[in-house]
Amino acid sequence: MKYLKLLTLFIVISFNVNAQNKLNLYSDKQANDTYAITHVNVIPMTKDNTVIKNATVVIQRTKIQSINGAIPKHAKIIDGTGKWLIPGLIDMHAHTLAEGSPFIMYPTKGPLVSFNTQNIMTPYIANGVTTVFELSARPENIGQRNEIIRGDVIGPRIALAKVIGGSKTNITSKTPSDARNAVRMAKEDQYEFIKAYTWLNQETFKAVIDEAKKQHIKVVGHIPKAFEGKPAKDIFMPHFGLIAHAEELSKQTTDYSYKKAQEFARLAKENNTWLIPNVLNIESIIGQAKSLENIKKLPGFKYVHPLMQSKWLTSNSYYDTSDELLEYLQKQANFHKLIVKAFKEYGVPMLVGTDAGISGIVSGFSLHDELNLLVQAGLTNEEVLVSATRLGAEWLEIDDKIGTVEAGKFADLVLLNQNPLNNINNTRNISGVFVNGKWLDETKIDAMLLEVENWNNANKENYDWNTLIKSLND
Numbered sequence: 001m002k003y004l005k006l007l008t009l010f011i012v013i014s015f016n017v018n019a020q021n022k023l024n025l026y027s028d029k030q031a032n033d034t035y036a037i038t039h040v041n042v043i044p045m046t047k048d049n050t051v052i053k054n055a056t057v058v059i060q061r062t063k064i065q066s067i068n069g070a071i072p073k074h075a076k077i078i079d080g081t082g083k084w085l086i087p088g089l090i091d092m093h094a095h096t097l098a099e100g101s102p103f104i105m106y107p108t109k110g111p112l113v114s115f116n117t118q119n120i121m122t123p124y125i126a127n128g129v130t131t132v133f134e135l136s137a138r139p140e141n142i143g144q145r146n147e148i149i150r151g152d153v154i155g156p157r158i159a160l161a162k163v164i165g166g167s168k169t170n171i172t173s174k175t176p177s178d179a180r181n182a183v184r185m186a187k188e189d190q191y192e193f194i195k196a197y198t199w200l201n202q203e204t205f206k207a208v209i210d211e212a213k214k215q216h217i218k219v220v221g222h223i224p225k226a227f228e229g230k231p232a233k234d235i236f237m238p239h240f241g242l243i244a245h246a247e248e249l250s251k252q253t254t255d256y257s258y259k260k261a262q263e264f265a266r267l268a269k270e271n272n273t274w275l276i277p278n279v280l281n282i283e284s285i286i287g288q289a290k291s292l293e294n295i296k297k298l299p300g301f302k303y304v305h306p307l308m309q310s311k312w313l314t315s316n317s318y319y320d321t322s323d324e325l326l327e328y329l330q331k332q333a334n335f336h337k338l339i340v341k342a343f344k345e346y347g348v349p350m351l352v353g354t355d356a357g358i359s360g361i362v363s364g365f366s367l368h369d370e371l372n373l374l375v376q377a378g379l380t381n382e383e384v385l386v387s388a389t390r391l392g393a394e395w396l397e398i399d400d401k402i403g404t405v406e407a408g409k410f411a412d413l414v415l416l417n418q419n420p421l422n423n424i425n426n427t428r429n430i431s432g433v434f435v436n437g438k439w440l441d442e443t444k445i446d447a448m449l450l451e452v453e454n455w456n457n458a459n460k461e462n463y464d465w466n467t468l469i470k471s472l473n474d
């Protein structure tokens with residue numbers, strides 16, 4: 001009995017220690033070799049971001065040990081001649097596929113489908129995405145993060161936001177007091193952030209934000225539908241820290257002028273609300289509405305789990321929309337670009353997020369598409385790179401750990417064959433990736449991707465979306 005009490009106490013204490021870490025750090029199990037990248041051009045992404053030409057970067061175990069320091073004798077040399085080193089990329093809006101069933105069928109049943117976590121994480125890593133912000137976090141995502149931390153899976157760091165105010169999942173958030181309880185429970189359950197969602201009423205939305213402030217937990221989110229048509233000033237408030245898509249703003253209005261975009265930007269600035277523009281999302285929806293061929297043509301499609309391939313192609317809710325809706329979506333897409341311009345003008349930080357995991361958005365690959373679209377919307381190559389590295393780390397409050405190439409930071413790094421400051425598409429031209437000090441060169445990355453592709457092809461027959469849905473009703 002005494003032993004049991006002690007055990008319980010230990011569990012409570014260790015949980016509290018965990019809660020103090022914004023992101024769990026990797027365990028020693030992943031201990032790696034020492035590397036020196038020589039003659040490399042470092043784009044540090046620090047505030048002054050002066051490129052360090054022809055540098056030597058030493059990586060020891062999980063961290064960057066030095067830049068232009070001595071090369072340890074036992075270091076493995078990576079020739080960086082003519083190459084460019086940037087911090088690992090951060091996708092601030094991801095929905096990573098994880099098992100779990102929305103339906104309780106019978107006690108002990110468990111999930112309907114299980115996924116191989118490595119296959120799910122490989123596309124992120126292969127694309128240099130070494131941190132993701134999971135915006136619909138469930139216990140299964142905590143499980144995935146633990147597999148990565150244990151070193152069983154090579155994957156990104158995962159920050160977790162719990163949704164409050166979803167249509168099905170959070171029935172307990174219809175009143176302000178429900179919402180306050182939900183925030184406290186989310187914190188207790190180790191979620192590090194709250195995602196306020198579309199279906200909250202106005203009072204409940206405000207209560208989520210107020211309670212989160214009291215609990216020192218940051219809020220990202222949608223702007224609830226209940227605010228549609230309300231004055232713009234009503235939808236911004238202090239401690240609503242990050243808007244999950246530009247769409248949250250465009251759907252509040254029918255005025256798609258630059259002046260309106262500026263009003264949003266000014267209010268965001270006043271309330272310290274940052275923005276994930278996620279311009280890719282709507283472009284992708286438009287593409288899918290026109291033709292499903294656009295999905296099949298995606299370079300990353302073959303790496304998407306076959307169940308999702310099947311869902312995107314056979315149960316696609318965007319495909320074949322009316323011309324009227326298509327016209328509306330196109331207007332929104334154009335307005336999103338104005339929003340990006342206005343937020344830049346007002347100096348509101350923007351973060352790169354892609355909605356990875358939803359129909360038509362392939363994890364990892366999508367990040368490079370978003371960078372490209374943000375440049376088209378008027379950001380410089382350097383600005384989008386800052387948005388995809390240092391600023392994301394700042395919002396997550398782990399900028400002392402990742403987000404720049406500096407000695408002492410975790411070694412999350414992308415080695416590029418060409419300079420991304422000259423052409424943003426050069427972020428796709430990857431020579432290798434360091435994930436928490438673990439070096440994956442191009443050959444290793446290609447092998448990892450091939451493994452996913454082969455597995456997907458070999459198992460395609462077993463994962464038909466419609467059969468799965470039908471099985472629920474049998």
Ligand SMILES: [Zn+2]
Pocket residue numbers: 093095135355
């Ligand atoms: Zn999303």
